Amino acid sequence: MEQTLIILKPDAVQRGLMGQIISRFEQKGLKVVGAKMMQITPELAAEHYAAHTEKPFYAGLVSFMTSSPVLVLALEGVGAIAICRAMMGATFGSQAAAGTIRGDYGVSNSFNLIHGSDSPEAATKELGLFFQEGEILSWDRAMEGWVYDLSGDEPE
Numbered sequence: 001m002e003q004t005l006i007i008l009k010p011d012a013v014q015r016g017l018m019g020q021i022i023s024r025f026e027q028k029g030l031k032v033v034g035a036k037m038m039q040i041t042p043e044l045a046a047e048h049y050a051a052h053t054e055k056p057f058y059a060g061l062v063s064f065m066t067s068s069p070v071l072v073l074a075l076e077g078v079g080a081i082a083i084c085r086a087m088m089g090a091t092f093g094s095q096a097a098a099g100t101i102r103g104d105y106g107v108s109n110s111f112n113l114i115h116g117s118d119s120p121e122a123a124t125k126e127l128g129l130f131f132q133e134g135e136i137l138s139w140d141r142a143m144e145g146w147v148y149d150l151s152g153d154e155p156e
Contacts, residue, residue, distance in 0.1 A: 029148075
């Protein structure tokens with residue numbers, strides 16, 4: 001099972017979309033193994049977005065991400081990273097396909113509702129930034145056999 005970080009950004013929180021977005025992930029079959037609402041500090045934003053420090057949008061991004069609470073999620077499932085990224089849609093809401101989170105709820109090219117890890121390495125790093133030890137739980141879901149084919153060695 002793969003884990004990934006999802007951040008419901010300030011615009012998703014302020015617009016009251018948290019429940020609808022979480023429902024999409026759960027309905028897809030992904031398991032929430034960690035969740036917390038938090039205010040991102042400028043220091044945490046700087047660390048999380050360190051790769052973008054030289055880009056022209058960096059200052060605005062940090063300002064936006066620290067402007068209001070966010071909801072951070074740790075999601076788990078087979079292929080969770082790729083599944084979440086496909087569900088999120090293209091970066092800009094104006095270009096995101098209908099049926100994706102950004103396509104259904106966003107039109108802005110600045111406020112794009114959601115962040116998701118883009119690789120296993122990024123997920124490990126990002127989960128470590130936003131969750132302390134013990135905040136991501138391992139738990140059994142009764143419906144797991146109805147989400148994945150568990151008849152073989154690995155869930156499908």
